[in-house]
Structure formats: C-alpha cells, structure tokens
Amino acid sequence: MQTASRFGALTIAEVRLTPILIADPPLLNTQGVHQPYTPRLIIEVVTGDGTTGVGETYGDTRYLELARPLAAALPGHGVSDLNGLFTLAERVCGDPAEVSDSVDVGGLRGVQTADKLRLSIISGFEVACLDALGKVQGLPVHALLGGKVRDAVDYSAYLFYRLAAHPDGQDESDDWGAALDPAGVVAQARRFADTYGFGSFKLKGGVFPPDEEIAAVRALAEAFPGQPLRLDPNGAWSVETSLYVARELGDVLEYLEDPASTTERMAEVAAGTEVPLATNMCVTTFPEIEEAFTRKAVQVVLSDHHYWGGLRNTRELAAICRTFGVGLSMHSNTHLGISLAAMTHVAATVPNLDYACDSHYPWQTEDVITRRHEFTDGRLTVSDLPGLGVALDQDALKALHQRWVDDDGSMRDRDDAAAMRKADPDWKTPSVPRW
Amino acid sequence: MQTASRFGALTIAEVRLTPILIADPPLLNTQGVHQPYTPRLIIEVVTGDGTTGVGETYGDTRYLELARPLAAALPGHGVSDLNGLFTLAERVCGDPAEVSDSVDVGGLRGVQTADKLRLSIISGFEVACLDALGKVQGLPVHALLGGKVRDAVDYSAYLFYRLAAHPDGQDESDDWGAALDPAGVVAQARRFADTYGFGSFKLKGGVFPPDEEIAAVRALAEAFPGQPLRLDPNGAWSVETSLYVARELGDVLEYLEDPASTTERMAEVAAGTEVPLATNMCVTTFPEIEEAFTRKAVQVVLSDHHYWGGLRNTRELAAICRTFGVGLSMHSNTHLGISLAAMTHVAATVPNLDYACDSHYPWQTEDVITRRHEFTDGRLTVSDLPGLGVALDQDALKALHQRWVDDDGSMRDRDDAAAMRKADPDWKTPSVPRW
Numbered sequence: 001m002q003t004a005s006r007f008g009a010l011t012i013a014e015v016r017l018t019p020i021l022i023a024d025p026p027l028l029n030t031q032g033v034h035q036p037y038t039p040r041l042i043i044e045v046v047t048g049d050g051t052t053g054v055g056e057t058y059g060d061t062r063y064l065e066l067a068r069p070l071a072a073a074l075p076g077h078g079v080s081d082l083n084g085l086f087t088l089a090e091r092v093c094g095d096p097a098e099v100s101d102s103v104d105v106g107g108l109r110g111v112q113t114a115d116k117l118r119l120s121i122i123s124g125f126e127v128a129c130l131d132a133l134g135k136v137q138g139l140p141v142h143a144l145l146g147g148k149v150r151d152a153v154d155y156s157a158y159l160f161y162r163l164a165a166h167p168d169g170q171d172e173s174d175d176w177g178a179a180l181d182p183a184g185v186v187a188q189a190r191r192f193a194d195t196y197g198f199g200s201f202k203l204k205g206g207v208f209p210p211d212e213e214i215a216a217v218r219a220l221a222e223a224f225p226g227q228p229l230r231l232d233p234n235g236a237w238s239v240e241t242s243l244y245v246a247r248e249l250g251d252v253l254e255y256l257e258d259p260a261s262t263t264e265r266m267a268e269v270a271a272g273t274e275v276p277l278a279t280n281m282c283v284t285t286f287p288e289i290e291e292a293f294t295r296k297a298v299q300v301v302l303s304d305h306h307y308w309g310g311l312r313n314t315r316e317l318a319a320i321c322r323t324f325g326v327g328l329s330m331h332s333n334t335h336l337g338i339s340l341a342a343m344t345h346v347a348a349t350v351p352n353l354d355y356a357c358d359s360h361y362p363w364q365t366e367d368v369i370t371r372r373h374e375f376t377d378g379r380l381t382v383s384d385l386p387g388l389g390v391a392l393d394q395d396a397l398k399a400l401h402q403r404w405v406d407d408d409g410s411m412r413d414r415d416d417a418a419a420m421r422k423a424d425p426d427w428k429t430p431s432v433p434r435w
Numbered sequence: 436m437q438t439a440s441r442f443g444a445l446t447i448a449e450v451r452l453t454p455i456l457i458a459d460p461p462l463l464n465t466q467g468v469h470q471p472y473t474p475r476l477i478i479e480v481v482t483g484d485g486t487t488g489v490g491e492t493y494g495d496t497r498y499l500e501l502a503r504p505l506a507a508a509l510p511g512h513g514v515s516d517l518n519g520l521f522t523l524a525e526r527v528c529g530d531p532a533e534v535s536d537s538v539d540v541g542g543l544r545g546v547q548t549a550d551k552l553r554l555s556i557i558s559g560f561e562v563a564c565l566d567a568l569g570k571v572q573g574l575p576v577h578a579l580l581g582g583k584v585r586d587a588v589d590y591s592a593y594l595f596y597r598l599a600a601h602p603d604g605q606d607e608s609d610d611w612g613a614a615l616d617p618a619g620v621v622a623q624a625r626r627f628a629d630t631y632g633f634g635s636f637k638l639k640g641g642v643f644p645p646d647e648e649i650a651a652v653r654a655l656a657e658a659f660p661g662q663p664l665r666l667d668p669n670g671a672w673s674v675e676t677s678l679y680v681a682r683e684l685g686d687v688l689e690y691l692e693d694p695a696s697t698t699e700r701m702a703e704v705a706a707g708t709e710v711p712l713a714t715n716m717c718v719t720t721f722p723e724i725e726e727a728f729t730r731k732a733v734q735v736v737l738s739d740h741h742y743w744g745g746l747r748n749t750r751e752l753a754a755i756c757r758t759f760g761v762g763l764s765m766h767s768n769t770h771l772g773i774s775l776a777a778m779t780h781v782a783a784t785v786p787n788l789d790y791a792c793d794s795h796y797p798w799q800t801e802d803v804i805t806r807r808h809e810f811t812d813g814r815l816t817v818s819d820l821p822g823l824g825v826a827l828d829q830d831a832l833k834a835l836h837q838r839w840v841d842d843d844g845s846m847r848d849r850d851d852a853a854a855m856r857k858a859d860p861d862w863k864t865p866s867v868p869r870w
Contacts, residue, residue, distance in 0.1 A: 010574070080574060081582035083784055137572050139445070139515060146747060147516035286758045294729060312581060316754035323721045323755055349518055 009049035009136045010079050012129075015071040016044040019059045020400035021411050022366050024334055025174055026163040030206030030236040031429055032420030036166045037411040038334050039404065041067060042368055042397060045128040047079050053132025054392050056338035056368075057124030057306055059404075060413045066093045066121045079129050079136070082312060089122050116285060119309035126310035127342045127388070134387035141345040141388050145311055148348035152379040154356035156230070157198035158332065158363070159188050159220075161207045167423035174365060181212070182219035189220055192362065196375035199227055200254065200356045206233030210241055210435050214248045221252040228254035228356070235261030235281050238433035239268045246273035254355065255300050255329075261432050263288070267297035276300055280307070280331035286317075293324050300355065302331035306339070311346040318350040330357035337361070337369040340380070341388040344373075348382040368397045444484035444571045447514050447564075450506040451479040454494045455835035456846050457801050459769055460609055461598040465641030465671040466864055467855030471601045472846040473769050474839065476502060477803055477832060480563040482514050488567025489827050491773035491803075492559030492741055494839075495848045501528045501556045514564045514571070517747060524557050551720060554744035561745030562777045562823070569822035576780040576823050580746060583783035587814040589791035591665070592633035593767065593798070594623050594655075596642045602858035609800060616647070617654035624655055627797065631810035634662055635689065635791045641668030645676055645870055649683045656687040663689035663791070670696030670716050673868035674703045681708035689790065690735050690764075696867050698723070702732035711735055715742070715766035721752075728759050735790065737766035741774070746781040753785040765792035772796070772804040775815070776823040779808075783817040803832045 021037035039059030046052050057063065069092040070085075077084060094114075130141045142148040164178040179188045185203060192198050201220055205213040210233075217231050231249065235258045242259035246269070249256070255276040260269055263282045270277050278300035283292045284307045292298050301321055305314045321328045330347060340361050347353050361373065369390040373380055383389025404412065420427040456472035463469075474494030481487050492498065504527040505520075512519060529549075565576045577583040599613040614623045620638060627633050636655055640648040645668075652666050666684065670693045677694035681704070684691070690711040695704055698717045705712050713735035718727045719742045727733050736756055740749045756763045765782060775796050782788050796808065804825040808815055818824025839847065855862040 078578070078582065080578040083581040083584050083786070086786075087584065143513065143515040146518040147513065149518050149522065286754075289758050290760070316751060319721075319751035320755050320758055323724050325725070351518070351521075 009047055011048045012045055012074050012077050012079050013048045014046040015074050017067055017071050018042040018397055018401050019064055019404045021403040021407055022400055025363050026166045027160040028162055028207045029204055030234045030434060032416035035411055035419040038414050039412050043124045043128045045132050047132050051132050051135045053128040054338050055124040055128030056336055058120050062117060063121055066118055069093055079133050082126055082129060085122050085125055089118055093118050120306045123306045123310045131387040138386050140384050142348045142382055145349040148382050149351050150348055152381050153344045153347040154379050155359050156200040156202050156356040157189060157192035158358050158360055159185055159201055159203045182216040185216045186219050186223045197377040199378045202230040202358060205231045206236035210245050214245060217249050230254050230257055232257035234258055235432055236434040239265050241435050242269040243272045246275040250275045263292045263297045267295040270297055278302055280304060300327035300329050302329050304331040305342060305346060311342060314346050318352055322352045327354045328352050329355035332358040332360050334360045336364060337367045337373055337390055340373050341390045344380045344382055368393055444482055445514050446483045447480055447509045447512050448483045449481040450509045452502055452506050453477040453832055453836050454499055454839045456838040456842055457835055460798050461601045462595040463597055463642045464639055465669045465869060467851035470846055470854040473849050474847050478559045478563045480567050482567050486567050486570045488563040489773050490559040490563030491771055493555050497552060498556055501553055504528055514567050517561055517564060520557050520560055524553055528553050555741045558741045558745045566822040573821050575819050577783045577817060580784040583817050584786050585783055587816050588779045588782040589814050590794050591635040591637050591791040592624060592627035593793050593795055594620055594636055594638045617651040620651040621654050621658045631813060633813040637665040637793060640666050641671035645680050649680060652684050665689055665692055667692035669693055670867055671869040674700050676870050677704040678707045681710040685710045698727045698732045702730040705732055713737055713764060715739060735762035735764050737764050739766040740777060740781060746777060749781050753787055757787045762789045763787050764790035767793040767795050769795045771799060772802045772808055772825055775808050776825045779815045779817055803828055
C-alpha cells in the first residue's frame with residue numbers, strides 16, 4: 001500500500017486485476033453448451049485512503065489484453081472522473097481498427113467489435129470506481145446515479161435446456177439434472193419459482209427445433225397460467241420461422257427475444273407480428289440504435305451495463321428508450337454477485353425499467369463476495385450501504401484465480417462450441433438461420 | 436436554523452425561495468422588448484449540517500406557484516435523491532391537466548405546457564441540490580456529473596437589436612446605446628469581441644423585415660471574416676422566407692436558429708437547404724424529439740437545463756443527440772451567475788457539445804453572487820471548487836427581492852409585448868409567420 005499514501009481519498013492509487021475461472025453448469029444454447037468453467041475478471045480500484053472499490057466483467061483473453069493497459073494508466077486519476085475513463089481507454093487500449101482483425105463476428109452477443117470489447121472493460125472499471133466513490137462518500141451506488149425510484153428490483157427465472165453433467169465429466173456437480181423436454185423445463189421452472197419466488201420465466205431457446213420449444217413454452221403457460229413468459233433463440237430462426245413461432249405463442253409471450261439475427265430480419269419479423277420483439281444482439285451499442293428504432297425493428301431493448309459501457313451509459317440508454325417509446329428490460333450473461341449488485345443499483349434508478357430483469361445468478365454456485373444475494377419473491381432489495389454494498393471474499397478470489405492460473409488454457413476463453421464437441425466431435429457452430 | 440439540527444449532512448432541512456426582479460436592458464425580439472426588470476427565482480437548499488446549495492430559474496408567478504409546494508415537501512428528503520425530485524414534483528405540484536388552461540401557447544419558448552413549467556422548477560431545485568451535495572462531499576458539480584472533459588467552455592456573443600433606453604423611461608441605465616441597423620449591430624459585436632473575446636456571434640432576429648437582418652449578418656461577416664455567425668428570428672418566418680434567408684446567408688451561417696415555428700415547418704425548411712437548422716422552440720422536451728429527429732427537422736438542438744429539467748437531463752439529451760447524429764449547442768434566456776455556473780459545469784462534461792454556448796450574461800449588470808464570472812477569450816474556466824463554485828451575496832439578494840416586493844405587479848410576469856406597448860400603444864404580439 002505504499003503507493004496509496006501519495007494520493008487522496010478521491011484519487012486512484014492502485015488497480016488490481018484478477019482473472020478467475022468460475023464453475024458454470026452445462027447449459028445449452030444454439031452455439032453449444034457452457035463449459036465447466038468460464039472466465040471472469042475482478043477489478044479492484046484502491047483510492048489514496050485505502051478504500052477499495054470492486055467491479056466485474058468478462059475475463060476472456062482479449063478482454064484482459066484491453067484491461068491491463070487501462071489498469072496501468074489509472075493511478076493518479078480521480079475516482080469520480082468517470083467520463084474520463086472513456087477518453088483514457090480510447091488512448092491506452094489501442095486503435096480499434098488495428099485490433100479488429102482479431103475480433104469474432106457473430107456469436108451470442110451479436111457482431112463483436114473492438115469498440116464493444118472496450119466498453120465491456122470500461123464498464124468493470126466504472127463499477128469499481130462507483131463502488132469506491134460511494135464508500136468514500138457514504139453513499140450507495142444508486143445515490144450516485146441520482147437515487148433509487150424503487151426499493152426492490154424484480155428478476156425473472158432464466159430457464160435453460162441443460163445436460164445433467166458436463167460432456168467431459170469435469171464438473172462442480174449440481175443436483176438440477178437434465179432438462180431436455182417440456183416436462184424438464186417445467187420442473188426446472190417449478191424449482192426456480194419455489195426457491196426464489198420468480199414470477200416470470202425466460203427460456204433460452206435455439207437448441208431444439210422450434211416446435212419442441214413451442215411445446216415447452218406451452219407447457220410453462222399451462223403450469224404457470226397468466227405469468228409472463230419469454231423465449232430467446234439467440235437469432236437462430238429465419239424470418240418465416242420467427243413469424244410462425246410468434247403466431248403459435250403470441251397469446252402467452254411477454255416478448256420474443258432475438259428470434260432472428262440482424263436488424264433487417266428483426267424489422268421484417270416485427271412488421272408481421274404484434275408480439276413485442278426484444279434484443280440484446282442487434283442493438284448492443286449506441287450506433288446501432290438509430291436504424292433499429294427508425295425501422296421499428298425492436299420493441300424492447302435488453303440493457304446490460306457490461307455491453308453498454310457502465311451504469312451511467314445504461315441510464316442514457318434508458319433515456320433514449322423512454323424518448324422513443326421503446327421498452328427496456330435487462331440482459332444477463334454468466335456473472336457473479338458484484339455484477340448482480342451493479343445491475344440492481346442501476347435498475348433501481350431507471351423509471352422505465354418495464355420488465356423483470358434477467359439473471360444467470362441462480363446457476364452460479366461460486367462467488368467472490370462474502371454474502372451471496374438472496375432473491376425473495378423473485379426480487380432483490382436494493383442496498384443502501386455505501387458503494388455496491390458487497391464485500392470481496394479474498395480467500396474465494398484467490399482460489400478461483402488459482403484455478404485460472406492452473407488451467408491449461410482450455411477454459412480461459414469461453415467457447416460453447418468447443419465444449420459441445422466433447423459430446424459430439426462433429427459439432428459445428430450452426431449457421432444462421434439454423435431453422 | 437432550528438430545523439437543520441434534526442437532519443444529517445445529506446438530508447434537506449430547509450428550502451428558501453426568493454423571487455427577485457433583475458435589471459434587463461431594452462433588448463428587442465419578435466414579441467416586443469424586454470421589460471426594465473425581469474423576474475427570477477433563487478432557490479436555497481439547506482442540508483442538516485447547514486450547508487447551503489443554490490439554484491436559479493424562472494420567477495414568473497406561475498413558476499412560483501409550482502415551486503412553493505415542492506419547496507414545502509422537500510425537507511427530510513435526501514439531497515442526492517435527484518430522481519426523486521421528479522416523482523415528488525409530479526405528486527405535489529398538481530395535475531398538469533388541471534393547470535393547463537392557464538398556460539400560454541406560443542411565445543419565445545415554443546408551446547408552453549404545465550409539464551414544461553414543472554421541469555423548469557425541478558431544474559432550479561436540482562442545481563441547488565447538486566451544489567449542496569458537491570459542497571458536502573468536496574466535489575465540484577462537474578464531478579457529480581461524471582467529470583469534466585474540458586477545462587473551459589466556449590461562449591458566443593449574443594447580439595440584440597436594442598433601444599437606447601426603456602420606452603417607459605424606467606431604467607437601470609447602461610451605456611450600450613441603440614442598435615437598430617447593420618452598423619449598430621457590428622458596433623455591438625465589436626464591443627463584445629473586444630471586452631470578452633467572443634469568437635462567434637448570434638443575432639436575435641425576427642425584429643425587422645428579413646432583408647434588413649440579412650444585411651446585418653452580411654455586415655457581421657465582413658467585419659469578422661470567417662467567424663461563426665447565427666441568426667435566430669424565433670420562428671417568425673414562413674417556410675418560403677426561411678429558405679430565402681438560408682439561400683442569402685448560407686455561405687456565412689454556422690446555423691440558422693428556429694427560422695420557422697413548428698416541427699412541420701422546420702422539416703420543410705430543412706428539406707430545402709443545406710444550412711443546419713437549430714432549435715430551442717420545436718424541440719424543448721423529450722416527447723418532442725422523436726418526430727423532429729425522424730423527420731430530420733433539426734440538425735442542432737439548443738439544450739437548456741432550465742427547459743429540460745436539470746443538468747442530468749441535459750446530459751441525457753446530449754446522449755440522444757449523439758446517438759442520432761444531431762448536433763448540440765446551448766440556449767440561454769435572461770439569467771444570473773448561478774445559472775451560468777450550472778451551464779458551464781454541465782457543458783464541461785458533455786463530449787458532443789459541438790458549438791459555443793449562448794449566454795445573456797453580459798447584458799445583466801446585476802447579480803446575486805459575490806464574484807461575477809469573467810469571460811476570457813470568449814471562454815469561462817470550469818470551476819473545480821466544491822459545488823457550483825459560486826457564493827450567494829445575501830445583501831444583493833435582499834435588495835433584488837425588495838424590488839420584487841415593492842413592484843406593483845407589472846414586472847412580476849415577463850411580458851415583452853406589454854413593454855412594447857409603452858412605446859407603441861397599438862403593438863400586438865405578431866401572428867406567426869410574421870414574414
């Protein structure tokens with residue numbers, strides 16, 4: 001902590017990056033299956049008085065490569081200088097044009113660009129800065145965002161087709177068992193509802209032919225009459241298939257999420273159905289908004305502070321949606337309790353958060369915070385403690401980092417198709433549209 | 436201060452409202468002439484530890500009527516609960532539908548509604564809360580908005596056709612003299628440039644027939660070659676006249692501001708010229724954005740935190756403009772140093788503030804702050820002091836309030852047409868389009 005003494009309480013003295021691998025169950029999606037372990041990056045921002053703020057974001061190699069120069073450049077900067085994070089990241093993280101060759105196109109997150117990766121990194125740093133700032137000033141993060149407009153945030157049950165165990169046998173085992181048909185999906189939903197009180201359900205689709213997934217949603221509608229349902233095939237369907245599913249399930253769906261990939265296909269689907277279309281694939285950055293909104297391609301945007309560059313950008317996205325009459329919900333990728341706290345704080349401040357938020361959290365058995373979040377009646381109470389209101393469990397962090405250190409490299413970059421090939425050596429990432 | 440002791444440093448203990456009348460020169464616009472005195476409202480928010488934050492907004496009777504119940508309801512609320520200001524104001528300031536009968540349609544501000552009045556009131560309270568919060572926490576207001584991205588903010592010279600003295604002889608006299616022709620406008624611009632260093636010029640038009648105003652802008656272009664020029668007739672022109680002026684001045688105008696009233700007319704003008712159109716009349720609230728942006732009716736929005744509901748809403752407006760490729764500048768109405776400080780703080784945090792900001796400030800000889808702002812090279816340095824960085828001059832405030840108390844009612848509501856009738860008893864507010 002020698003560096004810390006040179007700076008004041010509002011100045012960043014030190015930044016620590018800790019890549020970790022966390023256990024993840026064998027959840028299925030259109031690309032493949034979740035690997036036994038998935039990478040996350042834990043960011044600690046320490047101010048001059050020794051206050052530590054924590055953030056969390058994606059931990060794959062290409063994210064780490066962007067995070068390291070930003071972490072190195074931050075000491076000496078004000079912890080409240082959040083606008084400055086963007087200009088600093090632009091300066092030190094390299095020219096997006098230069099690194100864009102190494103960037104995937106496609107995947108569950110839509111088209112990936114260097115800009116998107118950089119925003120995901122900034123997001124983790126922004127949350128850590130807000131946590132530190134709140135702790136220094138005795139204010140919860142929601143107050144730094146203008147104050148909560150609700151005391152609790154609704155979450156939705158995130159249902160997955162899944163295997164009982166990982167194909168390669170490597171496993172932090174759980175007792176959920178397989179869910180590969182309507183009965184399995186309903187049983188999973190029942191356990192979610194009983195354990196956490198969730199009142200709405202999202203099924204990750206794109207795994208089985210559409211009629212099987214229609215049957216699963218129908219079964220959910222019968223088991224939970226009147227409760228909001230969502231289906232998300234991650235863009236796996238053609239326009240025609242999307243419209244077919246919309247017709248079949250229009251009476252029970254709250255919204256249909258990314259039935260087809262690309263704004264153009266979504267606009268075609270939207271023109272042919274009254275079922276609202278949601279997205280976290282064709283609109284994941286500000287430059288993608290104008291075309292999608294002007295063409296009425298989406299009726300709901302699934303915000304995600306990791307994608308959009310932080311909690312303050314998420315609030316700006318919310319303002320844009322409010323202004324253009326587009327609904328707002330919240331997306332989730334595999335994450336731990338730091339990100340769930342951040343999601344809950346920002347969700348609490350947005351007046352037009354029109355739907356229950358997604359969260360993978362119940363699937364995560366490991367965490368880096370000392371006290372896990374607990375859903376009650378499908379909701380999380382918004383913390384009024386200074387900062388995010390979570391404390392880092394250094395022992396857990398160390399153990400999960402050691403797993404990352406010990407890994408032979410096979411898990412450090414999430415690859416759902418590679419995991420699927422453990423079960424099916426001929427598996428290839430399906431081309432889109434798959435059906 | 437007995438109330439203060441009951442609350443902590445982050446809780447509002449007391450709110451003081453002080454309506455004042457401030458001297459205003461006889462500036463001309465399409466509605467008439469500025470009255471000798473114009474009303475403003477000074478808002479003091481005192482927290483539990485005795486910290487006082489200051490805000491400033493419109494002071495006309497109908498604004499005061501909305502401000503009083505909000506001031507009465509605030510003690511006990513958190514000074515950081517800025518999102519809560521909106522819900523509280525909705526609750527205590529009355530149903531807009533009920534008071535909308537008393538609201539003017541038209542005027543310099545576009546269509547006025549109860550919602551717009553309420554946002555102007557919220558704005559003054561928000562700034563006062565931010566000033567108090569910053570003082571309590573040792574942070575400048577710009578840091579509460581995420582941090583400045585520039586150290587100084589550019590302002591533009593705001594030129595007016597004007598009389599030498601007020602028609603009724605009532606006067607806090609100044610030595611500017613009349614400006615009623617191109618030579619007078621150029622002389623005024625020269626003094627502005629020499630005294631304050633402004634490098635761009637805006638002429639308030641709509642006063643004389645368009646050819647006379649074209650001649651004045653031409654004279655400015657000759658006197659200040661290559662420097663950005665703007666002309667703003669406050670919607671006084673027809674579509675045809677607007678296009679005529681755009682053709683005549685297209686080579687020297689940075690933008691043409693509200694040549695025609697209504698989004699529909701602006702869209703027609705925009706379709707016929709390459710000159711960017713700016714507005715602070717047809718887009719002054721979030722619900723007006725979608726139509727105007729979709730129809731490409733405006734290329735620049737003139738933000739104004741008094742209109743849009745505060746500094747944080749102004750940043751949301753900026754995000755929307757950035758996302759839709761629309762330029763951003765800043766509007767000004769008659770204001771004092773508190774509002775100028777607020778304008779400068781928010782302007783410093785917005786990356787896409789593409790133009791120099793307007794300010795009436797040089798026309799105001801009176802103020803309620805102890806040390807007036809000074810423009811250097813047309814710019815104001817952004818304060819890094821806690822809060823806004825201004826201190827209230829209680830003696831000046833008292834004197835200007837006494838003027839309001841002593842007023843017979845004729846100045847408590849700004850009425851440029853009434854002032855004009857002192858010179859021309861037959862004067863009526865011109866119907867639009869005037870030319």
